[in-house]
Structure formats: C-alpha cells, structure tokens
Amino acid sequence: MQILMCALLGYFFGNINPAFIIAKFKGFDIRERGSGNAGASNTVITIGKKAGLLVALFDIFKAVVASTLAAYLFPHIKFAKILSGSCCILGHIFPVLMKFHGGKGLASLGGTILAFNPLTFVLLLLFEIVLGFSIDYVCVVPVTGSIIFTLIYAFITGDPVGTTILSVVDLVILYKHIENFKRIQNGTEAHISFLWKKEQEIARIKKNTND
Incomplete structure (x- = not known):
C-alpha cells in the first residue's frame, strides 16, 4: 500500500x-501547436523563451518536491525517491487530467x-x-541522460528495484522521442539554435517539409 x-x-x-x-491562459491548447507536446521546449516555440524557462523550472521543481516528499513520508521504502520521481515523469508524459x-x-x-x-x-x-x-538537437538530451542516470544509479546504489523502475522510464522516454529522430532524418526537427535563429529555423523546417 x-x-x-x-x-x-x-x-x-x-x-x-x-x-x-499557460497556453490555456493565452487562449490555445499547446498540444495543437508547434511540436504538439506540453513541455518547456514547445513552450519556447509557441509562446517564448521566458515562458519556456518558467515551465522548465516548474517541471524540475515538481519532480524534486515529489521525490523529496516521498522519501520523507515513506522512509522505509529504499527506492521511494526514484519511484516517486519516475512516476512524476510518467505523470508528466501520460497525464490522466490531459x-x-x-x-x-x-x-x-x-x-x-x-533530488x-x-x-x-x-x-x-x-x-x-x-x-x-x-x-x-534537444531530443538527444533526455534519451542519453535517462540511460546514463540509470547506469549511475545502479552503480552507486546497487538497487535492482530502482534500476528496473528507471529502465522502464528509459524505454518510455526513448519511445516518446522516436518521432523526433524521424524528423532529424527528414530535416524537419528544430535545432537548439532555434533559440537565437528562430526565423531561419522556421524557414528551413518549412522548406524541408515542402520538399
């Protein structure tokens, strides 16, 4: 229990x-614009850099709070931080409320x-x-980051349960980025340089989409 x-x-x-x-306050559903995802990178694309930074900080903070609170409330569960943090990630990706x-x-x-x-x-x-x-490309960061962290966690803790939980998260994150890698092949994935070359990136993506 x-x-x-x-x-x-x-x-x-x-x-x-x-x-x-934030997008709802702006009068639209963020999942219907840009990359179609409700996260920080698409917030940068559809709303702006300041809003994107705010979203990123909030999403980091909510996982820290969830992990830390779980460790405090359930001290007898060795992998409480990892379980709660992983479920926070999954809740962000697959939110029942959305x-x-x-x-x-x-x-x-x-x-x-x-955390x-x-x-x-x-x-x-x-x-x-x-x-x-x-x-x-931003999409390489979550995929490689999740895998590397799982290996680090396994090495530091030797915890098979937490490692298994993180491995499941790795697979989910990889699955969610398959479309990004397909867009890289097609030349329609936004570069990180979108942050300071917005017009050029939009023109490049449109050109490759039309081609």
Whole structure:
C-alpha cells in the first residue's frame, strides 16, 4: 500500500502541467501547436523563451518536491525517491487530467536526478549541455541522460528495484522521442539554435517539409 501511495504521489505531481496551463491562459491548447507536446521546449516555440524557462523550472521543481516528499513520508521504502520521481515523469508524459497527452519528461527527469544527488545532476547537466549543443538537437538530451542516470544509479546504489523502475522510464522516454529522430532524418526537427535563429529555423523546417 505504501509503495502504491508513493507512486500515486509522484504521478499526481506529474499531472500538474504549467505549459498546458499557460497556453490555456493565452487562449490555445499547446498540444495543437508547434511540436504538439506540453513541455518547456514547445513552450519556447509557441509562446517564448521566458515562458519556456518558467515551465522548465516548474517541471524540475515538481519532480524534486515529489521525490523529496516521498522519501520523507515513506522512509522505509529504499527506492521511494526514484519511484516517486519516475512516476512524476510518467505523470508528466501520460497525464490522466490531459487524456494521457502531456510532455516528454526532460525537465522532470532533471528534477528526479537533482533530488537523488545534486552533484550527479550538475555533472550530467554539463555533459548534456555539451552533447546537446554539439549535435544541435534537444531530443538527444533526455534519451542519453535517462540511460546514463540509470547506469549511475545502479552503480552507486546497487538497487535492482530502482534500476528496473528507471529502465522502464528509459524505454518510455526513448519511445516518446522516436518521432523526433524521424524528423532529424527528414530535416524537419528544430535545432537548439532555434533559440537565437528562430526565423531561419522556421524557414528551413518549412522548406524541408515542402520538399
């Protein structure tokens, strides 16, 4: 029962989606514009950088709160932080309050890592920043980040249950980014440089879409 409550706690926090809420205040459904996802990157595309930053910080914070609160409420569950954080990620991706169509879980993954170990978060963040800007695609970050964190968690803790939970999250995140990798092949996936070359990126994507 405690394990179930721990999981539901994380899933509840994951259902709180600031991208969807902000877009609704702007008069539209964010899932019907841009990339179609209710997350920080699509908020940048459809609303702007400031709103995107706010969404990213909120999604990180909700995973930190879910993980930390779970560890406090269920101290006897060794993997409480990872279970609640993982369910927060899944709640963000598949929110029942949004008919299971949410975001892709990058920021909430970051929050889960931060709650587990701040140093791991900082080092992995620096690595992913270098990797992301080198390849110039955001989608590589959550996929590689989730896999690397799972390996780090397994090495540090030796916890098979938590590692299995994270491995399931890895598969879900990979599945959610299949379309991104297809768009990379087609030349229609937005580069990270969209942040400072918006008009050029939009023109490039439109051209490749028409071709």
